[in-house]
Amino acid sequence: MRKGTDVYVPVYAIHRHERLWRDPNAFDPERFAPEQVAARNRYAYLPFGAGPRVCIGSSFATMEAVAVLASLIGGYRLSLQAGYEPRMAVRVTLRPARGLMMELRRRTD
Numbered sequence: 487m488r489k490g491t492d493v494y495v496p497v498y499a500i501h502r503h504e505r506l507w508r509d510p511n512a513f514d515p516e517r518f519a520p521e522q523v524a525a526r527n528r529y530a531y532l533p534f535g536a537g538p539r540v541c542i543g544s545s546f547a548t549m550e551a552v553a554v555l556a557s558l559i560g561g562y563r564l565s566l567q568a569g570y571e572p573r574m575a576v577r578v579t580l581r582p583a584r585g586l587m588m589e590l591r592r593r594t595d
């Protein structure tokens with residue numbers, strides 16, 4: 487490889503690699519249980535990068551996401567709008583291509 491060559495880390499592929507993850511496409515929040523995180527290679531999960539330039543906002547962003555989700559999920563049940571097929575758009579980050587059409591129902595339980 488020549489000096490100056492651009493090298494891209496395929497984060498999307500790493501996050502879904504079957505040699506790194508059990509059932510990689512399944513929604514499985516237990517993957518992030520402390521004992522599973524401890525058993526995993528540090529470089530298997532890189533949403534905030536790694537090394538000396540790792541994201542300095544990672545703890546804040548993770549805490550904020552948990553706080554937002556917890557306050558939403560405590561009050562509402564969320565489901566995809568009937569017949570809506572979500573599609574991915576790969577930009578700098580991964581996002582829904584045409585928004586994410588959801589239905590919110592206030593929790594009564």
Ligand code: HEM
Nearest residue numbers: 532533534535536537538539540541542543544546547548
């Ligand atoms: C979900 C939210 C976020 C994601 C996915 C994210 C992701 C990233 C990634 C991938 C990098 C590059 C790391 C590398 O080069 O290896 C980065 C760098 C950085 N992030 Fe974030 N970030 C998030 C939120 C934030 C927040 C909330 C802040 C500030 C409060 C922040 C501040 C920074 C800074 C300053 C850098 C540059 C660090 C450096 O070059 O030394 N990020 N982030």
